[in-house]
Amino acid sequence: MSQGTLYDKVWDRHKVADLPNGQDQLFIGLHLIHEVTSPQPFSELRERGIEVPYPERNVATVDHIVPTRPEGRERPLADESAEGMLTALERNTSEAGIQFYGLDSEKQGITHVVAPELGLTQPGMTVVCGDSHTATHGAFGAIAFGIGTSQVRDVLASQCVAADKADVRRIEVDGTLGPGVHSKDLILKIIAELGVDGGVGYVYEYGGEAVHDLSMEERLAVCNMSIEGGARAGYINPDETTYEFLRGREFAPEGEAFEERKAYWESISSDADAEYDDVVHLDADDLEPMVTWGTTPGQAVGIGERVPAPEDLPEGKREAARTAQEHTGVTPGERMAGYDIDVAFLGTCTNGRVSDFREAAAVLEGREVHDDVRALAVPGSQTVKSKLEAEGVDEIFRAAGFDWREAGCSMCLAMNDDSLEGDERCASSSNRNYVGRQGSKDGRTVLMSPAMVAAAAVAGEVTDVRDLGVVA
């Protein structure tokens, strides 16, 4: 087992007890709540007469089911089931005394966008949410992981989960990301290399020069997709980038208290001589923009590489590759550049932050979305939206022909009105390309960075953003 890592130290600080089933009881510093995985737990607590013991360590917002068209957000929502879920969350959080950022709040948005930007997520915390992309918060040097609904109930009832300690794999990325290459490309490369189940039993510690050089927003995108590599959590040791991001945020400590807290943050970082269960090296220098050709996030290649022939893959991966290529309609041996696109989707907990839209806007400025493409820009939070509007970034999107929306999960999983139709092909900044993920079982999703989505939107096909002469 690992020793002296951030994971070990934070785990030890939060361990409450050894449980008779062999698991550890872990205190949860921040529990994020949304409308999809919380109604049943609150009902069960009510039935059992249990009160939430630490309401102040829980925060809720609404994201999965919210309409993103401004005119669709009036209450009651047109979709009765969505309205029912929102109403339940309002009632549940109000009765339990839990902070809720609802549709009427200017801070509403995707849980994994909202918590970082409010300074709720901090280094050395344990963070859980009934959503697999909770891994996002590891970017701060927190242990953050997704849980099921029964565990949501456990956290509400005790502020704890029963958990098994995982092994720690250090992913050391040397070198520097080139122009037009982003952290999304880096994480897609990691998943393509290690496999979609390569991280099962591990948490990933990302480090090395290329990771150190990433901004907080870029780090959030990397940690967000840890789960797509099978690792339930991923983290980056906190450093000056982390501290500077937190300074002045609503829930971050101020003044002297900030410096005191910083001492804790520094103390939980992995030791220089920390022992890892596994170490993997990667070089960022040769990395190019990545795109998926199949139906898992691991079926990805560089934009200049050729789509593999199933018979060239290891035996266990051939059948899945054949099925995937039949679904996506790609031809082995070809490059993904030139793959026709019907929809461009920018947003989500992976790439719905301010810098993501700025990068895409740099590509879109002075250009227009291709006639055959419908293009959606969905900010990850209302805060992201208002910031971009203050900068005039929304104007670039609108002028290019993008539909500029309100915050939500939108077409990432299509629990609202935003959805692929028929066998549409989507250039997407989201995290999953599984069959049916974007709301149509015949729809095709090609994962890529925000800059690459913008390039695809303009060209009407998958395109190397670097060929557009923009260093976004």
Added chain:
Amino acid sequence: MKVRRVAGTGVPVRGDDIDTDQIIPARFLKTTTWEGLDEYAFYDARRDDDGELNDHPFNEYKGANVLVVNDNFGCGSSREHAPRALARWGVEAIVGESFAEIFADNCKSLGIPAATTDAETVEELQTFIEENPDAGIELDVVDETVTYDGKTVDVDIDEAMRGALVQGIWDTVALLRSNMDAIDETAADLPYVDSR
């Protein structure tokens, strides 16, 4: 309730990396209860474009309770609706090559053992069920074995899962709340939790 063995008949669902969106598509999660989820288990694979049932195993092996799957089953979204939908359909145990972690945790929370074994054994088991849909299959959680076709093969069940199921302590609420004082002590020792 203790879960020591599950006996019944099998249902094979073939394919690697079957994610929870395929087990239950997101559009069916718009509910505040667990009612009726069985309708939506593997919905998109179970029905053709006109909504008619096709030849998916979940349409053909009604009454089965031991699901046999391949590699990395239940990856993707953390939604507990996925194992809940399988359970409501009738699944009481799952045997597969491997499971995504959150999915396996969710199975444990529901008292559904998720046992793993090698690809060859899974293949044999799936083929056996396809050829003998009415034949009995038994998963022994205590001994970590699957018995079918007159033979017994070893399987693995995660230790925490096995312990919880065999001892009947997979409802963790009471377990966690029995340590309330220790919870408060741990919290009080954390620099970011306000003293109370």
